[in-house]
Amino acid sequence: QQPVQSPQAVILREGEDAVINCSSSKALYSVHWYRQKHGEAPVFLMILLKGGEQKGHEKISASFNEKKQQSSLYLTASQLSYSGTYFCGPGTSYGKLTFGQGTILTVHP
Amino acid sequence: NAGVTQTPKFQVLKTGQSMTLQCAQDMNHEYMSWYRQDPGMGLRLIHYSVGAGITDQGEVPNGYNVSRSTTEDFPLRLLSAAPSQTSVYFCASSYRPENTEAFFGQGTRLTVV
Numbered sequence: 001q002q003p004v005q006s007p008q009a010v011i012l013r014e015g016e017d018a019v020i021n022c023s024s025s026k027a028l029y030s031v032h033w034y035r036q037k038h039g040e041a042p043v044f045l046m047i048l049l050k051g052g053e054q055k056g057h058e059k060i061s062a063s064f065n066e067k068k069q070q071s072s073l074y075l076t077a078s079q080l081s082y083s084g085t086y087f088c089g090p091g092t093s094y095g096k097l098t099f100g101q102g103t104i105l106t107v108h109p
Numbered sequence: 110n111a112g113v114t115q116t117p118k119f120q121v122l123k124t125g126q127s128m129t130l131q132c133a134q135d136m137n138h139e140y141m142s143w144y145r146q147d148p149g150m151g152l153r154l155i156h157y158s159v160g161a162g163i164t165d166q167g168e169v170p171n172g173y174n175v176s177r178s179t180t181e182d183f184p185l186r187l188l189s190a191a192p193s194q195t196s197v198y199f200c201a202s203s204y205r206p207e208n209t210e211a212f213f214g215q216g217t218r219l220t221v222v
Contacts, residue, residue, distance in 0.1 A: 002151065030208050041199060041213035042152070049208065056210075087151060094159045095140025095203045096167065097211055099151040 003088055005100040012078050012107045020073040020103045022088030030091030031064050031071040034099070037084040045073075047091070075105070083107045111135050115200050115214035122190040122221045130185040130217050132200030138212075139205045141183040145169065145196040146216075152199065158183055159205075190221045 003024040010018050022031060030049045033056075034042040046056025048064035048071060061074045075082055083106050087099040116131045134141065142157035154167030156175040164175050172194060174186040183202075187194060197218050203211040 032208075032211075034211075041215050042211075043213070044210040047208050047210070055208075091208045092140075092203070092211070093207065094157060094165075095138075095201075095205070095207075095211065096142055096154055096157050097144075097152065097201065098154070101149065101151045 002098060003090065003100040005086075005088055005103045007103060008101070009104040010106070012105070014080060014107055014109055015077055016107075018075045018078060018105060020075070020086050020088075020105070022071045022073070022100060024069045024090060026069070026090070028064070028066060028069045028071070028090050031062075032089045032091065032097065033060075033062060033071075033073055034087045034089075034097075035084045036087065036102075042087060045086075049091075078105075078107045080107050080109065113200055113202055113212050113214040115198075115217050117217060118215065119218050120220070122187070122219065124190060124192060124221060126190050128187050128190065130187075130198055130200075130219075132183045132185065132214055133181050134183075134200075134202040134212070135181065136202065136204075136212065137180060138202035139180070141177065141200065141202045142167070142211075143173070143175065143183070143185045144199045144201065145194075146199060147196050155185065155198075187219075192221045195219060195221045 033045040085102040143155040144152040158177040
């Protein structure tokens with residue numbers, strides 16, 4: 001079952017902040033975030049694990065609330081390069097990824 | 110380091126034709142998987158493999174076949190192409206254990222007419 005992301009799309013000016021939310025109806029033990037630029041492959045951003053451990057992108061922060069089965073990705077002082085579609089998903093099992101439908105982020109100059 | 114390499118990048122097939130999408134990785138990853146991406150639907154898992162000789166079905170396996178004879182290669186076969194299989198296909202690989210970064214190939218854009 002796919003996680004639900006919100007908002008579905010967001011438009012920013014350079015330097016503005018954004019938050020992308022991800023929630024699941026099933027128990028979440030970890031959360032993955034990926035970004036996909038138009039016409040390209042998804043690229044790993046970070047993994048959030050139970051207990052607060054994070055692995056991944058140094059310039060992007062995220063939170064993971066295990067009890068609420070929610071995660072949020074915080075994009076601060078956005079840059080043009082942040083544009084793309086952001087996907088979240090529960091932790092992998094045998095390497096399999098399950099993604100939400102994505103949040104389209106557009107950053108304008 | 111090449112990472113994950115998919116070929117071809119683009120392909121047009123006629124309905125009923127068969128073909129194989131190639132995927133190779135040079136990172137000695139145990140896990141490999143195939144996804145299709147359709148507009149507004151994110152990524153959907155077709156088949157996956159946890160090691161050479163071991164494969165299993167994902168969410169949308171019908172019409173596709175896989176095998177994994179080596180750690181490096183994980184080809185996806187379309188048995189009899191249908192217009193509903195028009196999509197962008199991505200191959201991905203990752204290390205065991207769980208919750209490690211997945212690396213994606215650049216994708217194959219397939220059109221079935």
